[in-house]
Every structure is written in C-alpha cells, then in structure tokens.
Amino acid sequence: MEEFVYNKVSPEMIEAFQAIVPGKVHVNGDxxxxxxxxxxxxxxxxxxxxxxxxxxxxDIAKIVKICYENSVPVIPRGAGTGLTGAxxxxxxxxxxxxxxxxxxxxxxxxxxxxxxxxxxxxxDLAEDARKKGLLYPPxxxxxxxxxxxxxxxxxxxxxxxKYGCTRDYVRAMTVVLPTGEIVxxxxxxxxxxxxxxxxxxMIGSEGTLxxxxxxxxxxxxxxKETISLIIPFxxxxxxxxxxxxxxxxxxxxxxxxFMEKEIIYASERYLGKSVFPKELEGIxxxxxxxxxxxxxxxxxxxxxxxxxxxxxxxxxxxxxLVADTPAKKKDAWAARNTFxxxxxxxxxxxxxxxxxxxVNRIAEYLTFVKSLEDQYDFQIKSFGHAGDGNLHIYTCxxxxxxxxxxxxxDDFMKIIYKKAAECGGLISGEHGIGSGKMxxxxxxxxxxxxxxxxxxxxxxxPKMILNPGKICYKx
Amino acid sequence: MEEFVYNKVSPEMIEAFQAIVPGKVHVNGDxxxxxxxxxxxxxxxxxxxxxxxxxxxxDIAKIVKICYENSVPVIPRGAGTGLTGAxxxxxxxxxxxxxxxxxxxxxxxxxxxxxxxxxxxxxDLAEDARKKGLLYPPxxxxxxxxxxxxxxxxxxxxxxxKYGCTRDYVRAMTVVLPTGEIVxxxxxxxxxxxxxxxxxxMIGSEGTLxxxxxxxxxxxxxxKETISLIIPFxxxxxxxxxxxxxxxxxxxxxxxxFMEKEIIYASERYLGKSVFPKELEGIxxxxxxxxxxxxxxxxxxxxxxxxxxxxxxxxxxxxxLVADTPAKKKDAWAARNTFxxxxxxxxxxxxxxxxxxxVNRIAEYLTFVKSLEDQYDFQIKSFGHAGDGNLHIYTCxxxxxxxxxxxxxDDFMKIIYKKAAECGGLISGEHGIGSGKMxxxxxxxxxxxxxxxxxxxxxxxPKMILNPGKICYKx
Numbered sequence: 001m002e003e004f005v006y007n008k009v010s011p012e013m014i015e016a017f018q019a020i021v022p023g024k025v026h027v028n029g030d031x032x033x034x035x036x037x038x039x040x041x042x043x044x045x046x047x048x049x050x051x052x053x054x055x056x057x058x059d060i061a062k063i064v065k066i067c068y069e070n071s072v073p074v075i076p077r078g079a080g081t082g083l084t085g086a087x088x089x090x091x092x093x094x095x096x097x098x099x100x101x102x103x104x105x106x107x108x109x110x111x112x113x114x115x116x117x118x119x120x121x122x123x124d125l126a127e128d129a130r131k132k133g134l135l136y137p138p139x140x141x142x143x144x145x146x147x148x149x150x151x152x153x154x155x156x157x158x159x160x161x162k163y164g165c166t167r168d169y170v171r172a173m174t175v176v177l178p179t180g181e182i183v184x185x186x187x188x189x190x191x192x193x194x195x196x197x198x199x200x201x202m203i204g205s206e207g208t209l210x211x212x213x214x215x216x217x218x219x220x221x222x223x224k225e226t227i228s229l230i231i232p233f234x235x236x237x238x239x240x241x242x243x244x245x246x247x248x249x250x251x252x253x254x255x256x257x258f259m260e261k262e263i264i265y266a267s268e269r270y271l272g273k274s275v276f277p278k279e280l281e282g283i284x285x286x287x288x289x290x291x292x293x294x295x296x297x298x299x300x301x302x303x304x305x306x307x308x309x310x311x312x313x314x315x316x317x318x319x320x321l322v323a324d325t326p327a328k329k330k331d332a333w334a335a336r337n338t339f340x341x342x343x344x345x346x347x348x349x350x351x352x353x354x355x356x357x358x359v360n361r362i363a364e365y366l367t368f369v370k371s372l373e374d375q376y377d378f379q380i381k382s383f384g385h386a387g388d389g390n391l392h393i394y395t396c397x398x399x400x401x402x403x404x405x406x407x408x409x410d411d412f413m414k415i416i417y418k419k420a421a422e423c424g425g426l427i428s429g430e431h432g433i434g435s436g437k438m439x440x441x442x443x444x445x446x447x448x449x450x451x452x453x454x455x456x457x458x459x460x461x462p463k464m465i466l467n468p469g470k471i472c473y474k475x
Numbered sequence: 476m477e478e479f480v481y482n483k484v485s486p487e488m489i490e491a492f493q494a495i496v497p498g499k500v501h502v503n504g505d506x507x508x509x510x511x512x513x514x515x516x517x518x519x520x521x522x523x524x525x526x527x528x529x530x531x532x533x534d535i536a537k538i539v540k541i542c543y544e545n546s547v548p549v550i551p552r553g554a555g556t557g558l559t560g561a562x563x564x565x566x567x568x569x570x571x572x573x574x575x576x577x578x579x580x581x582x583x584x585x586x587x588x589x590x591x592x593x594x595x596x597x598x599d600l601a602e603d604a605r606k607k608g609l610l611y612p613p614x615x616x617x618x619x620x621x622x623x624x625x626x627x628x629x630x631x632x633x634x635x636x637k638y639g640c641t642r643d644y645v646r647a648m649t650v651v652l653p654t655g656e657i658v659x660x661x662x663x664x665x666x667x668x669x670x671x672x673x674x675x676x677m678i679g680s681e682g683t684l685x686x687x688x689x690x691x692x693x694x695x696x697x698x699k700e701t702i703s704l705i706i707p708f709x710x711x712x713x714x715x716x717x718x719x720x721x722x723x724x725x726x727x728x729x730x731x732x733f734m735e736k737e738i739i740y741a742s743e744r745y746l747g748k749s750v751f752p753k754e755l756e757g758i759x760x761x762x763x764x765x766x767x768x769x770x771x772x773x774x775x776x777x778x779x780x781x782x783x784x785x786x787x788x789x790x791x792x793x794x795x796l797v798a799d800t801p802a803k804k805k806d807a808w809a810a811r812n813t814f815x816x817x818x819x820x821x822x823x824x825x826x827x828x829x830x831x832x833x834v835n836r837i838a839e840y841l842t843f844v845k846s847l848e849d850q851y852d853f854q855i856k857s858f859g860h861a862g863d864g865n866l867h868i869y870t871c872x873x874x875x876x877x878x879x880x881x882x883x884x885d886d887f888m889k890i891i892y893k894k895a896a897e898c899g900g901l902i903s904g905e906h907g908i909g910s911g912k913m914x915x916x917x918x919x920x921x922x923x924x925x926x927x928x929x930x931x932x933x934x935x936x937p938k939m940i941l942n943p944g945k946i947c948y949k950x
Contacts, residue, residue: 110719110835156666165666167675168643181923189831191631191640191865191904193679195916195946196928200642200675204668221725244585250696356664360585390666429666441670448656453671455934459927471670 004464004475006091007071009049017052017094020062024053024100034080035095036088039340042351042406043085043436048075048095054119057174057182057213060096064211065180067094067465074178075467076207078119078149081142083352084434086153086206090469096211098148104128105214111188113171114219118148118212125217135222137163139255140430141337148212154204156430158255158336161387162294165430167203169218175202175210178461188216201456206432207467209460223294226254227301228323228332231289231312232277236260236370239287240363242315243386246291247359249311251304255292256387257336258362261285263343263381267335270342275331280318289317289386290336298324339383339392347396349378349405353413355420356390356429365423369393369416376408390429417444433471441471479939479950481566482546484524492527492569495537499528499575509555510570511563514815517826517881518560518911523550523570529594532649532657532688535571539686540655542569542940549653550942551682553594553624556617558827559909561628561681565944571686573623579603580689586663588646589694593623593687600692610697612638614730615905616812623687629679631905633730633767633811636862640905642678644693650677650685653936663691676931681907682942684935698769701729702776703798703807706764706787707752711735711845714762715838717790718861721766722834724786726779730767731862732811733837736760738818738858742810745817750806755793764792764861765811773799814858814867822871824853824880828888830895831865831904840898844868844891851883865904892919908946916946 017025027050036045067074073093080087089095101117123143129136140157156165172186185199202209233239239258264276278285293304309320323332357365373380377400384391395409417440433441442450453472469475492500502525511520542549548568555562564570576592598618604611615632631640647661660674677684708714714733739751753760768779784795798804832840848855852875859866870884892915908916917925928947944950
C-alpha cells in the first residue's frame with residue numbers, strides 16, 4: 001500500500017487557523033484528555049495536536065484547505081460516543097469538534113424535513129420534533145450522540161425494525177471534502193437517479209470521505225400513541241424463537257429488543273430500580289423481549305397487544321407485562337437505554353462486537369456465541385435488536401491484564417465474525433468499522449471489495465489526510 | 476480527460492464466448508435491430524458487435540474478463556425500456572442480454588426477502604409475490620422492465636410516496652466487476668455499517684460500475700385492501716395545490732399521481748375507453764389527481780376516503796370519484812399506466828425530462844414550464860408523481876425536422892433544468908442520466924461532484940470498458 005507522510009501542525013498554520021476562527025483554536029496543554037478517545041478506549045488513545053471548534057461550512061473549508069496543502073491530518077469528531085475508535089486522531093493533526101455546530105436551523109413542514117447543523121444531539125432533535133408533533137424515527141441507544149455522527153455510522157437503533165436506519169432519513173447534506181472544496185449532495189426530495197449516489201456513499205463513511213457540515217433530514221408525523229410490552233421467557237432460545245412469529249403475524253412493532261437476564265440485572269443495579277420480573281410462576285426468567293407498538297389510538301394498540309400476547313404466549317412466553325402509562329414505559333426503556341453505561345460502570349476492560357445476522361439466525365448465532373464463554377476468562381453479555389438481527393455482544397473483564405484480554409478477545413472475535421458470515425450476516429450493524437474492526441472487515445468482505453473502498457477513499461482524499469487509519473486504509 | 480482506445484471483437488474472442496456459452500452468442504446479421512436502442516431512440520442508436528444471452532454469474536464473469544483483457548466494451552441490457560440511452564452500445568462491443576436470466580429463485584418468508592435473477596420482469600415478480608400474500612412495493616409505470624434495470628436506475632414509481640424507491644428494497648446483490656471479478660454486496664439484513672456502501676453505489680449506477688447478476692429484494696406483507704380516487708380539478712394549479720394539504724392531514728396515500736387533461740385524452744384514445752370525467756357541473760376539467768390508499772380493511776379505507784374527500788373538496792376539487800371494485804381500479808390505473816405508450820403512439824419526435832422538485836414547488840415549476848410552450852414548435856405534455864415531486868415532462872412533435880426539434884428541445888431543457896435546480900430539485904427522479912442527460916447533470920452538480928463520479932468510475936473500471944459514455948464519462 002502507498003505510504004503517506006504527514007507533517008506536524010506548524011506555528012504558521014496555527015496562526016492561520018486563529019485568523020479564520022479567533023478564539024476557537026486550542027493547542028497542546030489546552031486540549032482536554034477526552035479528545036484522545038471515544039467510548040471504546042481499548043482501540044487506542046491519541047491526542048490531536050490542535051482542536052478547533054466547528055463554526056461554519058466556509059470556515060471549515062478554509063481550515064481543511066490549509067491542512068490539505070500542508071499534508072496534515074484532519075479528524076472530524078462529534079460527541080465522542082463512537083464505539084470503534086473512528087474519531088481518534090491516530091496520526092495527530094487537527095481535530096475539528098463538530099459538536100459545537102449544534103443549531104436546529106429550520107423545519108419545512110410542507111416537505112416534512114428539518115435542516116440541522118451536524119452537532120445537534122439526537123436527543124435534542126427528538127425532543128424538539130416531538131413538540132411540533134413530529135418524529136425523527138432513528139433511535140440509537142446513545143441519545144447524546146450527534147446527528148452528524150449518526151449519519152457517519154448509519155446508526156440504526158431501536159426503531160429500525162419499523163422505520164429503517166439513519167440512511168433512510170438523510171435527504172441532503174453539505175460536505176467539506178478533504179481538498180477543502182464544498183459540495184452539496186442530495187436535495188429535499190425522496191426520489192433521485194442523478195448519477196452515482198455520493199450522498200449514500202457519505203452515509204456510513206465515518207468521517208473519512210468528507211466532513212458533514214449540514215444535514216437535511218426527513219421527519220414524519222409522530223404516531224399519537226405507543227404501548228410497550230415486557231415479555232419474560234425462561235431462556236434466550238425461546239425468547240429469540242418468538243421473534244419470527246411476531247413478523248409472520250404481521251404485527252409490525254416499532255421496536256423489538258431482546259436482553260439476557262445478566263444485562264437487566266446490571267442495568268437495574270446501575271439505575272437502582274427493579275422493573276423487570278425475575279421469577280414468575282416458579283420459573284426463573286432467563287431472557288426478555290421488550291416490544292413497542294405505535295399507532296393512532298389506544299383501542300387499536302390494545303387490539304395489537306392482545307394479538308401479540310397470543311403469539312408470544314404460544315411461543316413460550318411466561319407472561320406479558322403491559323407498560324401503557326408514560327411512567328411505566330419510561331421505566332421499561334430506561335433499563336434498555338442504560339445497558340452500555342451499566343456495563344461500563346462495573347467493567348474495567350471492555351470490547352464489543354456489533355454484528356448483524358438474518359433474524360431467523362439470531363438464536364443459532366447467540367447459542368454459538370454463548371457456547372464459547374467457557375474457553376475465555378472474560379464474561380460475555382449480549383443484548384440487541386431482535387427485530388433486525390443487530391446484536392451487541394460485550395466482552396467484559398475486571399481481573400485480567402490488558403494484553404491477555406486483548407489476545408483472548410481477538411481470538412474470540414475472529415471466531416464469532418466468521419460465524420456471522422456463515423449465517424449470512426455482516427461485521428457491523430450500526431457501530432461502524434473505525435480503527436478497531438478494520439482487520440475483521442478485511443477478512444469478511446475480501447480483497448476485491450477492500451480494493452474498491454481504498455480506491456474510493458483516494459478519489460475523495462488523494463493525500464489521505466482526512467481521518468487516516470480508519471475503515472479500509474491502515475497506515 | 477483521459478483517452479480510451481477500444482478494440483473490435485475478434486474472431487478468437489467470439490470462439491472463446493461460444494465455448495463458454497454455446498448457442499448463446501449472436502453476431503452481426505443475427506442481431507435484432509431492437510438491441511440498437513431503448514425507448515428513447517433520439518439519444519442515438521448503435522449496434523453492438525456481439526449479443527450474448529445472460530446465463531450465470533460465472534459465465535458472465537468469464538466473458539467480461541475476456542473483454543477486459545482485450546479492451547472491448549461490455550454493455551449490460553435488461554428489457555430495453557430505459558429512457559436515457561443507458562443500454563445502448565455507443566462504442567460497439569459485447570452486449571449482454573440480462574433479460575434471459577429471469578428466474579425467481581427463492582422466497583425467504585422468515586426474513587421477508589426474495590432472491591431473483593436480474594432479468595425477472597417487475598410485472599412477473601409483482602404477480603408472483605401477490606399470490607403469496609406479499610407486496611414488492613416499488614411500482615414504476617413500466618411494468619415490463621427488468622428488476623436489474625429498476626435497480627440500475629433506482630426506479631421509483633407510483634408507490635414511492637408511501638413505500639420509498641427501489642433503493643429501499645435492495646438488500647444484497649451479486650456483481651460482476653468490469654475486471655471479471657465477482658463481488659457480493661450487502662446481506663439479508665436491514666442494518667449495516669460495514670464500510671463504504673458499495674451496494675448503494677451500485678444502485679442507480681446504470682450498468683457502468685458492474686453487472687448485477689443476482690438480487691435479494693425486500694418484500695412486505697401485502698395490504699389486504701386498496702381503494703382509488705379520481706379527483707378532477709378545473710386546472711393544474713388547484714390540482715397540485717391540494718397535494719400538500721393531503722400530507723398535512725397525515726393521510727399517507729400509497730400513490731398520488733397528477734395528470735393534465737391532454738394526457739388523459741391521449742391515453743383514453745389509445746385504450747379506446749373513457750373513464751375520467753371531462754366536464755362536471757358545467758365546469759371543464761383541466762387536471763386530475765389519482766390517489767390510492769391501502770389498508771387492512773374496507774371500513775378503515777372508507778373512513779380515509781371521507782377524510783381525503785373533505786380535504787380535496789375544500790382545496791377546490793370538483794368531485795371525488797371512488798374506484799372501489801377491481802374493475803374500476805383497473806380502469807383508472809390503466810389510463811395512468813399507458814401514458815408513455817399513448818404518447819409514443821401519436822408522436823413522431825419525442826424527448827423527455829424527469830426532474831424531481833420538492834413537493835411544495837411542483838405547481839410553481841409546472842406553471843413555469845407551461846409558460847414556455849409558446850416559444851417552441853413542440854407540444855408539452857406532463858404527468859407525474861405529485862406525492863414525491865417527480866415530474867415527467869414530454870416534448871412531442873409530429874411536424875418538425877429532427878435537427879430543429881433537437882435544437883429547440885435542448886434550449887428548453889437547459890431552461891427547465893436550471894429552474895428545477897432553483898426550486899431545490901434534481902435532474903432525474905428515476906429515469907437516470909444515461910447518455911442523454913450527461914451534459915445537464917454536469918451543469919447541475921458541478922465539476923467537483925463530476926470529478927468524484929469519474930474517479931469512482933475509474934476505480935471500478937480502470938479500462939473504461941463497461942457501458943462507456945454514460946452518466947459521467949463522455950468519450
């Protein structure tokens with residue numbers, strides 16, 4: 001592979017940056033340690049030489065142009081909630097903090113879109129849209145990620161089973177290319193066949209092809225009512241086995257999550273509140289489905305609930321607990337939404353795998369994964385999106401040294417990625433590749449696809465300055 | 476731009492092809508004239524040197540490899556129903572007739588996908604799926620296009636307003652690259668963040684990046700009932716003006732088409748049957764909306780119909796005619812589905828524009844387009860997808876010489892594409908770019924995006940042998 005040589009940020013460059021964005025340029029001792037990592041520090045920490053607060057498309061274009069001319073790396077970073085090391089300045093350079101561009105610019109109610117800066121947090125858009133009777137459907141577990149980061153990873157989330165992923169809600173974007181050129185992609189339309197879809201190439205490119213500086217996102221009228229069900233099962237196999245039956249009954253849940261008891265226990269310890277039943281009718285509960293239906297009125301939802309209950313009870317559910325008040329729904333989902341924090345709170349060494357497999361292979365896949373646990377010194381905790389086959393499998397250890405942990409995890413990951421491929425799945429459902437999963441991607445997609453990706457990267461970024469060392473190009 | 480020199484197909488190559496696919500290789504006098512054009516011959520006809528019937532992925536890979544080694548162009552062609560010249564062998568070479576690979580391979584009811592060869596006709600999949608209680612939602616006007624062609628243009632169609640475009644239903648594909656390598660893209664999953672989306676790059680690439688040899692497509696449970704409404708208006712402005720009101724009322728039609736009276740007249744002449752009212756309450760009808768709602772039961776649909784009627788009558792509709800029996804629905808949609816054939820039947824010289832504009836700009840845009848009619852010797856006929864802003868504007872002439880027609884049309888197109896851009900729209904909603912619209916795409920997206928597209932093309936196709944002279948690379 002071609003060698004790229006980067007320069008250090010020079011004092012002249014820093015002066016030039018300060019002239020473009022006075023007071024927004026941070027250097028050396030002035031840079032918070034947080035900028036050296038994301039939520040998965042095990043993939044390596046690294047400090048950027050300079051951090052610049054994002055301001056406008058034009059300013060960013062000027063800054064990137066200077067970096068391009070000087071062969072200095074540029075790394076766009078959102079809220080730093082990523083799980084693959086994608087926003088880490090592995091080769092130093094200039095990190096642009098896009099979370100500072102956080103204005104919701106405009107709703108267009110006739111075309112049902114909202115224009116936002118990329119640093120708006122998912123949670124902020126969700127709340128703002130709700131006040132207007134609208135729903136922005138993508139709903140990743142991490143509510144304090146930026147929308148730019150969500151687009152950069154094609155984040156999926158809980159509602160993907162009914163509404164699709166972030167990709168399906170991006171209508172247009174403004175992008176600063178690694179050369180400093182500004183390009184607009186897409187438009188406020190839902191249909192297009194106007195040349196190669198650069199828009200879709202940008203989605204999921206993890207800040208390696210361009211810096212997203214504005215987004216136009218589709219919104220929908222918010223469903224008027226929702227109802228959630230906690231469905232306990234004796235074991236994970238029965239729990240997952242119930243999922244295809246719900247689909248076959250055409251019930252179309254908005255969200256359909258599975259969780260093992262260990263992770264519910266951890267979450268409830270973290271929240272200090274017990275919501276999920278642990279034992280029913282003398283049976284120890286081993287796993288749960290958490291299901292939400294949405295609709296226009298409660299009568300319709302109650303009917304759906306009855307139909308769903310019939311299906312899951314027949315499939316082996318021990319009971320069906322209905323969360324139909326705001327407080328009950330909040331409690332049920334609070335447990336789900338704090339899984340990662342709960343795991344982090346009680347785990348010293350952590351790694352994860354975010355495969356996606358066909359929904360009818362989930363049970364087989366998870367059974368296989370669990371069968372490996374005895375071979376390693378770490379614990380395995382899993383939860384995920386039963387509705388779309390996207391599984392989050394965490395390796396957790398408190399009493400291992402980091403080297404041994406990493407070696408064991410790498411061995412484990414190779415085996416479970418291979419199994420995912422055998423099941424017809426893919427390496428990552430929504431977290432992306434970053435630097436942490438590049439080797440596994442290579443194993444899975446093969447040399448030809450990797451060659452195409454690297455070629456595309458070079459078309460966008462001939463000097464390889466934008467977020468180097470991620471997805472397809474190891475330096 | 477780089478120069479590419481192509482060789483002619485040699486007798487040795489023909490022998491090699493015959494050894495790979497005996498009896499499937501057609502040369503010279505043996506090639507039907509149909510292979511020299513698509514449905515828009517005005518963009519130029521050209522005969523391939525050899526036509527080969529598509530058979531299997533492996534055979535096609537071998538054939539393409541030979542062409543690659545010999546620098547001979549390869550052109551994949553579906554049913555030839557394209558409207559931009561995309562499947563025309565402008566530089567000679569080998570045309571592969573993909574319509575011969577037309578088997579529906581397998582339904583996977585647990586994952587709700589169907590695996591097909593790319594030459595299956597849209598109509599054949601639609602009928603087959605319906606028998607299984609399933610719906611393949613994309614519904615372009617041309618039912619006898621191949622699914623491979625639909626994917627290659629990201630065809631949208633009538634139901635895009637509710638269900639999205641072809642892009643949203645492609646889960647995976649097998650592709651033969653211009654080098655003869657075979658790559659699988661995507662998987663039977665709805666979520667992925669596993670490197671750059673080569674799958675989404677292939678969709679809409681009009682046979683220039685690779686040859687699609689297999690598709691895995693998402694299907695959904697078929698809605699149990701549908702109801703259609705013919706809604707006459709005095710003029711086009713009021714007709715289009717009613718559209719945003721339907722959206723604001725959250726009525727979610729499955730299809731929402733507008734049509735001017737001239738085109739309904741042409742269609743009914745072609746079909747020999749009158750279905751649409753021409754005059755009501757002493758008012759001459761100038762334009763129509765044709766709306767379809769789908770749902771699980773007729774009661775719900777009747778309620779929707781009443782709500783929709785209230786909205787459109789308030790917006791100036793003269794009446795609302797309900798088509799609630801299979802025969803009535805068929806008649807109403809037969810008129811819509813034969814527009815292009817009806818126009819072709821009574822027109823000698825034909826060109827078209829397929830822009831897409833934000834839905835709240837449709838009326839302004841069409842009023843502008845019609846205001847230009849007096850300046851030209853051709854007639855303008857328009858219809859399109861009021862629900863998604865995708866407009867089909869036809870220039871039709873019977874008494875002009877071709878040169879004058881082409882010159883006038885080019886002048887007209889430049890003006891209306893510019894206006895589409897000013898309205899925030901795009902060059903093509905679903906027909907694509909092919910060879911016919913390359914110059915307009917260049918004007919609209921600008922040199923930087925065109926450079927990226929050309930770069931991508933060269934990454935996939937270093938010798939520029941696959942469908943040369945289309946989308947972004949004029950030779």
